[in-house]
Amino acid sequence: xxxxxxxxxxxxxxxxxxxxxxxxxxxxxxxxxxxxxxxxxxxxxxxxxxxxxxxxxxxxxxxxxxxxxxxxxxxxxxxxxxxxxxxxxxxxxxxxxxxxxxxxxxxxxxxxxxxxxxxxxxxxxxxxxxxxxxxxxxxxxxxxxxxxxxxxxxxxxxxxxxxxxxxxxxxxxxxxxxxxxxxxxxxxxxxxxxxxxxxxxxxxxxxxxxxxxxxxxxxxxxxxxxxxxxxxxxxxxxxxxxxxxxxxxxxxxxxxxxxxxxxxxxxxxxxxxxxxxxxxxxxxxxxxxxxxxxxxxxxxxxxxxxxxxxxxxxxxxxxxxxxxxxxxxxxxxxxxxxxxxxxxxxxxxxxxxxxxxxxxxxxxxxxxxxxxxxxxxxxxxxxxxxxxxxxxxxxxxxxxxxxxxxxxxxxxxxxxxxxxxxxxxxxxxxxxxxxxxxxxxxxxxxxxxxxxxxxxxxxxxxxxxxxxxxxxxxxxxxxxx
Numbered sequence: 001x002x003x004x005x006x007x008x009x010x011x012x013x014x015x016x017x018x019x020x021x022x023x024x025x026x027x028x029x030x031x032x033x034x035x036x037x038x039x040x041x042x043x044x045x046x047x048x049x050x051x052x053x054x055x056x057x058x059x060x061x062x063x064x065x066x067x068x069x070x071x072x073x074x075x076x077x078x079x080x081x082x083x084x085x086x087x088x089x090x091x092x093x094x095x096x097x098x099x100x101x102x103x104x105x106x107x108x109x110x111x112x113x114x115x116x117x118x119x120x121x122x123x124x125x126x127x128x129x130x131x132x133x134x135x136x137x138x139x140x141x142x143x144x145x146x147x148x149x150x151x152x153x154x155x156x157x158x159x160x161x162x163x164x165x166x167x168x169x170x171x172x173x174x175x176x177x178x179x180x181x182x183x184x185x186x187x188x189x190x191x192x193x194x195x196x197x198x199x200x201x202x203x204x205x206x207x208x209x210x211x212x213x214x215x216x217x218x219x220x221x222x223x224x225x226x227x228x229x230x231x232x233x234x235x236x237x238x239x240x241x242x243x244x245x246x247x248x249x250x251x252x253x254x255x256x257x258x259x260x261x262x263x264x265x266x267x268x269x270x271x272x273x274x275x276x277x278x279x280x281x282x283x284x285x286x287x288x289x290x291x292x293x294x295x296x297x298x299x300x301x302x303x304x305x306x307x308x309x310x311x312x313x314x315x316x317x318x319x320x321x322x323x324x325x326x327x328x329x330x331x332x333x334x335x336x337x338x339x340x341x342x343x344x345x346x347x348x349x350x351x352x353x354x355x356x357x358x359x360x361x362x363x364x365x366x367x368x369x370x371x372x373x374x375x376x377x378x379x380x381x382x383x384x385x386x387x388x389x390x391x392x393x394x395x396x397x398x399x400x401x402x403x404x405x406x407x408x409x410x411x412x413x414x415x416x417x418x419x420x421x422x423x424x425x426x427x428x429x430x431x432x433x434x435x436x437x438x439x440x441x442x443x444x445x446x447x448x449x450x451x452x453x454x455x456x457x458x459x460x461x462x463x464x465x466x467x468x469x470x471x472x473x474x475x476x477x478x479x480x481x
Contacts, residue, residue, distance in 0.1 A: 002251040012209050021212070022064055025200045026192075026204065028193040029061055032050050040127075047161070049170070052192030055237030058133070065131075074128070079132045090110045090111070097117055134165075135166035195234030219263075223246075227239060230242055242266050250262065407422045408423045408425060415457055421472065423476060423479055427480075446473075
């Protein structure tokens with residue numbers, strides 16, 4: 001694995017809410033954690049709120065807060081997707097607090113069950129806690145219904161505490177005059193901002209490397225200036241993403257350290273990918289090494305095409321760059337004259353450096369069959385002069401050859417967007433007798449094409465294009481079997 005090359009015991013920059021990888025160099029995040037713990041343990045508050053922009057650590061904050069509590073004193077429910085009806089939301093909360101599924105569907109009965117559950121929890125010497133992540137997705141009606149739940153308290157103490165964590169939209173909703181009753185019940189209100197300075201970004205990176213088992217300086221001094229610029233001045237999620245690909249690039253190219261030049265090349269790819277969301281000011285240095293630029297581009301392509309851990313398949317051999325606007329694969333090349341011996345469209349499926357590429361023999365039959373379809377149509381189309389003489393006797397163009405546009409299409413929800421996945425029927429038929437390895441490679445190429453057709457899947461900093469590509473590939477594989 002790439003992190004072993006750097007002497008690390010585990011990946012240091014995965015974008016997952018792992019409390020063991022928490023770096024205490026993010027002041028606003030530390031304050032949010034401390035204030036929320038106070039609201040739960042000492043403040044006897046019924047509502048605590050954490051807000052912040054995307055990628056700043058709200059979810060990680062909730063996990064750290066939960067891990068910091070003495071679990072024998074609390075019953076905890078964690079809602080990660082509150083975009084549901086209030087009845088479904090209440091059923092989920094009750095189910096998690098009770099430790100079993102709640103089958104009741106009538107609102108009045110659910111409210112009665114919830115009330116009895118609260119008093120039963122107090123009788124056990126415990127307190128109920130409800131954590132709601134992505135609370136900005138809660139509808140205004142459900143937000144008001146949650147407020148009404150806070151009326152279920154006794155005269156001396158609050159029977160439960162709700163912790164809402166969401167984007168800045170949640171703060172704007174709470175400040176609305178219609179929500180005055182809820183706003184007044186908020187005991188602590190914390191906002192998580194970006195990491196405050198370049199020096200703290202350095203401390204953040206070095207801390208995570210140490211937590212992953214590192215014992216030396218992997219990033220050079222000039223790398224942190226570029227990292228500060230390309231992470232939008234301290235967005236942890238972007239720092240993790242850029243550092244992770246930089247370590248992979250260093251392992252691929254056998255670097256001893258990650259320099260500012262490497263960070264620059266990685267950052268430029270994300271500048272082009274995210275557009276205005278990334279800082280437009282120029283970094284303090286503009287390296288121009290073509291060799292490193294080409295090497296980094298190769299690493300990003302390989303990262304996009306990285307296979308899942310449980311699938312023993314070699315990396316995808318098809319050259320697809322989802323970060324630059326190149327020719328799309330799967331589109332047949334227009335035929336304007338007699339076909340040559342080489343199948344038309346084959347160059348669109350193989351890497352650009354065809355002479356240097358080593359395409360596995362197992363993949364060759366599928367590539368040749370796919371690319372030969374347009375040739376069959378071209379050979380059967382009559383010459384213009386003949387079609388004029390025997391127009392009445394010649395079959396219609398639709399009857400001469402099957403349409404190459406026939407395809408299987410299905411709309412799926414991917415990263416919050418509606419995406420249509422299209423697979424040519426002849427490709428499905430040809431892969432029926434193929435190996436799993438061959439299907440994985442074809443599916444990977446089609447998944448990369450979907451990313452190019454839907455740039456919104458990789459345009460937001462909160463979306464990991466590698467994970468999205470892998471999910472689409474797995475979906476396509478299931479349709480190719």
